[in-house]
Amino acid sequence: MKIFTAAQTRAADQATIQSEGISSEALMERAATAFTDWLTARLSPKEAGEILILCGPGNNGGDGLVVARRLYGRDYTVRVAVLPSENKSGDFQRNFQKLPPEVIVTELSATNLLPIPAGALVIDALFGTGLTRPLEGLAAAVVQHLNAAQARVVAVDIPSGLFSDAPQPADSIVVRARHTVSFELPKLAFMLPHNAEYVGQWHVLPIDLDKKFIEETATKLHFLDAALLAGRLQKRARFAHKGTYGHALLLAGSKGKIGAAVLAAQACLRSGVGLLTLRVPAVGYDVVQTAVPEAMCLTDPAADFVSELPDLTPYSSIGIGPGLGKEKAPQQVLAQLLREAKVPLVLDADALNILAENRELLATLPPDSLLTPHPKEFERLAGPARDDYHRLDLLRDFCQKHRCYTILKGANTCLGTPDGTLYFNSTGNPGMATGGSGDVLTGILTALRAQPLSPLDAALIGIYAHGRAGDLAAQVTGEAGLVAGDIARFIGPALEELTTKESF
Numbered sequence: 001m002k003i004f005t006a007a008q009t010r011a012a013d014q015a016t017i018q019s020e021g022i023s024s025e026a027l028m029e030r031a032a033t034a035f036t037d038w039l040t041a042r043l044s045p046k047e048a049g050e051i052l053i054l055c056g057p058g059n060n061g062g063d064g065l066v067v068a069r070r071l072y073g074r075d076y077t078v079r080v081a082v083l084p085s086e087n088k089s090g091d092f093q094r095n096f097q098k099l100p101p102e103v104i105v106t107e108l109s110a111t112n113l114l115p116i117p118a119g120a121l122v123i124d125a126l127f128g129t130g131l132t133r134p135l136e137g138l139a140a141a142v143v144q145h146l147n148a149a150q151a152r153v154v155a156v157d158i159p160s161g162l163f164s165d166a167p168q169p170a171d172s173i174v175v176r177a178r179h180t181v182s183f184e185l186p187k188l189a190f191m192l193p194h195n196a197e198y199v200g201q202w203h204v205l206p207i208d209l210d211k212k213f214i215e216e217t218a219t220k221l222h223f224l225d226a227a228l229l230a231g232r233l234q235k236r237a238r239f240a241h242k243g244t245y246g247h248a249l250l251l252a253g254s255k256g257k258i259g260a261a262v263l264a265a266q267a268c269l270r271s272g273v274g275l276l277t278l279r280v281p282a283v284g285y286d287v288v289q290t291a292v293p294e295a296m297c298l299t300d301p302a303a304d305f306v307s308e309l310p311d312l313t314p315y316s317s318i319g320i321g322p323g324l325g326k327e328k329a330p331q332q333v334l335a336q337l338l339r340e341a342k343v344p345l346v347l348d349a350d351a352l353n354i355l356a357e358n359r360e361l362l363a364t365l366p367p368d369s370l371l372t373p374h375p376k377e378f379e380r381l382a383g384p385a386r387d388d389y390h391r392l393d394l395l396r397d398f399c400q401k402h403r404c405y406t407i408l409k410g411a412n413t414c415l416g417t418p419d420g421t422l423y424f425n426s427t428g429n430p431g432m433a434t435g436g437s438g439d440v441l442t443g444i445l446t447a448l449r450a451q452p453l454s455p456l457d458a459a460l461i462g463i464y465a466h467g468r469a470g471d472l473a474a475q476v477t478g479e480a481g482l483v484a485g486d487i488a489r490f491i492g493p494a495l496e497e498l499t500t501k502e503s504f
């Protein structure tokens with residue numbers, strides 16, 4: 001799914017109005033009806049109680065007025081509160097006229113903010129994508145009053161006070177919603193970790209905006225969902241043999257961290273690789289041969305760290321980093337690998353820390369390498385970020401400069417690509433914030449890079465399948481009980497869901 005800026009969303013609204021020959025009021029009716037349907041499907045009039053609908057002066061407020069009318073028509077108890085303004089939009093005014101006379105309307109003022117009982121259902125339709133500056137004065141007071149109440153807040157389109165696609169002052173006053181219900185496409189603001197406390201759980205409702213316009217409008221921001229992956233992963237060929245799906249090499253593990261190598265290896269094997277060889281220090285030999293009998297173990301001469309690069313000729317992809325250690329020996333191995341590798345590379349964990357501490361190595365990174373830092377590792381590589389937007393700028397710059405794909409791990413894992421496009425993942429759950437989860441991702445990506453897939457497709461499929469496997473595993477273990485090995489066990493079903501079905 002594409003992610004549009006506020007300006008692109010306005011243009012999509014206009015394109016729809018023109019191509020369908022409808023009024024903007026009709027489109028508002030459609031959006032607000034979708035919102036109402038969403039709400040009424042979840043809460044009965046009794047469960048909702050008296051619903052307070054806060055309306056601003058623009059079309060977000062207009063949406064709120066339509067929702068009020070429609071909820072009233074379905075036997076919900078509603079009350080409307082509006083912000084005073086000289087500048088109410090035409091669609092606001094028209095829908096204000098259409099409010100049933102029975103609906104009580106209050107004009108908010110500094111001395112009349114309306115009491116909001118704890119648990120009350122409040123619909124936030126104060127400001128949407130037309131927000132041009134941080135809230136102040138009465139609007140800010142209303143939002144602070146709302147946030148102080150223990151209300152169940154559902155935001156229309158976006159929590160009021162939040163910019164949809166640009167940074168804003170840290171002390172901005174923004175509605176804290178439990179749910180944000182938006183239309184057609186998600187907003188960049190929803191993807192960013194620091195906005196989670198405002199956005200709550202977000203939902204996107206289809207409102208049939210002009211498909212051609214959406215298709216033809218270029219964006220470098222995408223939400224990585226199953227639809228985006230359609231057709232990218234083919235069914236295994238009937239006459240496939242081990243060679244068809246590549247031979248991966250994993251350089252991983254050190255004394256006390258052989259488990260990282262095991263997890264990456266298990267995940268690699270579960271991701272469809274033909275053959276897997278592990279390079280681990282001698283201390284890991286028995287562990288690897290016992291825990292991952294399907295893999296070949298090429299033991300390093302050194303006891304505790306990987307210290308020598310094996311002959312690279314047999315391999316179609318190489319993953320390096322999990323549990324590797326940052327000592328001199330693995331440092332030298334990584335430096336030599338970067339110089340000599342002729343096949344796709346996946347770099348994680350200590351491989352990234354070594355890069356950060358030996359920045360001259362970055363210049364030797366082969367093009368199309370795949371890096372998988374968590375935010376701290378990324379910061380060591382690319383410098384500190386002022387805020388979530390700045391971090392995305394750093395990610396874009398880093399990928400363009402080093403011609404690499406970088407997977408910034410987190411709640412909405414973000415893939416940066418050499419052409420500056422960003423993809424935010426839709427799968428995964430907080431249970432995956434557990435030791436070894438990253439090693440599993442490295443294994444998946446190393447397996448996919450060994451197969452005939454483009455670097456972009458391998459990265460997208462890998463990120464999505466990793467999160468999806470975590471979601472499937474959590475259905476069995478619960479989020480708290482989830483361990484990295486569980487994720488590895490569900491990679492198969494996750495990949496199966498993405499595999500293109502054979503047509504008759």
Ligand SMILES: NC(=O)C1=CN([C@@H]2O[C@H](COP(=O)(O)OP(=O)(O)OC[C@H]3O[C@@H](n4cnc5c(N)ncnc54)[C@H](OP(=O)(O)O)[C@@H]3O)[C@@H](O)[C@H]2O)[C@@H](O)CC1
Nearest residue numbers: 013028031058059060127128129130131132133134135157
């Ligand atoms: N387009 C469509 O067809 C559809 C649109 N839809 C809906 O419309 C919403 C966008 O509506 P919108 O563009 O009218 O903007 P909106 O967010 O209501 O606010 C604008 C008003 O706020 C004011 N204002 C701004 N910042 C302010 C501040 N800090 N403090 C105080 N005031 C401030 C600004 O005034 P001004 O900046 O001129 O002072 C103006 O009066 C969108 O989110 C979606 O919900 C859906 O119905 C689908 C169809």
Ligand SMILES: [K+]
Nearest residue numbers: 124127158160
């Ligand atoms: K809103």
